[in-house]
Amino acid sequence: MCNKALGPGSAAESATVLAFGSLFTAPYKGSESHIDIHEAPNDPIVQTLIKKIEFLPFVPEIINAGKKFALQTIKGPFLCAQLRLLDGQFKNHHKATFLGLKQKIESLRQIGQKQIHVFVMTDLPMANWTGSYLGNLAKDSDAFKLFVIREEDDLVQETAKEVMAAGHGLKLGSVSQSSAGIDKRHYPQSLTDVLLYIEEVVCSCASLGFVGTAGSTIAESIELMRKHDICSG
Structure with missing residues (x-):
């Protein structure tokens, strides 16, 4: 994947990056989080989300x-x-x-x-x-x-x-x-x-x-x- 695909002007569309539902993430069962890949490098909400991904608590x-x-x-x-x-x-x-x-x-x-x-x-x-x-x-x-x-x-x-x-x-x-x-x-x-x-x-x-x-x-x-x-x- 080239860098352009993740930067400004990318033709990539919104993508599902997380699909919750396990022993770790049952409170979020059935929910999905979507981000626009165009905004990934700069959007503070996306940056916060990425930091949160490292830790998915037990049920x-x-x-x-x-x-x-x-x-x-x-x-x-x-x-x-x-x-x-x-x-x-x-x-x-x-x-x-x-x-x-x-x-x-x-x-x-x-x-x-x-x-x-x-x-x-x-x-x-x-x-x-x-x-x-x-x-x-x-x-x-x-x-x-x-x-x-x-x-x-x-x-x-x-x-x-x-x-x-x-x-x-x-x-x-x-x-x-x-x-x-x-x-x-x-x-x-x-x-x-x-x-x-x-x-x-x-x-x-x-x-x-x-x-x-x-x-x-x-x-x-x-x-x-x-x-x-x-x-x-």
Whole structure:
């Protein structure tokens, strides 16, 4: 495409640039945004729209579940640790992954934070924490209180049902709204996805800070939500 197609005098006509309707954008379901490509380089409305495209928030059911866990279960200031340890490039770099968490915790202790609440978002099962830095934190219950969410928790189960009942299915796979409930044997990805999204929202609410795994797209997503202050209100 030549530059002229995007500049003054272009023969291009108005074009649909966004079509909303997913687990991220359900409040806008069925709506479309149109811009005139002639005006794209200079129109402040278009420029604002383009900036907004980088962030499409989760549907209310997901956001509310994450905020509920932060407010009613953790009940106070907390640190979020997103630790990707088992797959791809991350599985051989546990020490580097834990280093940022160690440094953050030490800084909190130095400023007088007593028992530190830590929400742990990780692919490492709790049964395998023994012998790791997470295992050490879990054993020191006087200094640390760790929180996790699991697929079998009521919060995840109920939120998944609410998401399907509201018709938000694009990010959950082809799950029938007529299903009486959610059976992981039939829809193994549904609860996994809902758990992941709730965890991301919880991390966006972490008032003591966020420590993410370098290079993880999940960490990038959480940083973006924190930037847009998704937990406020």
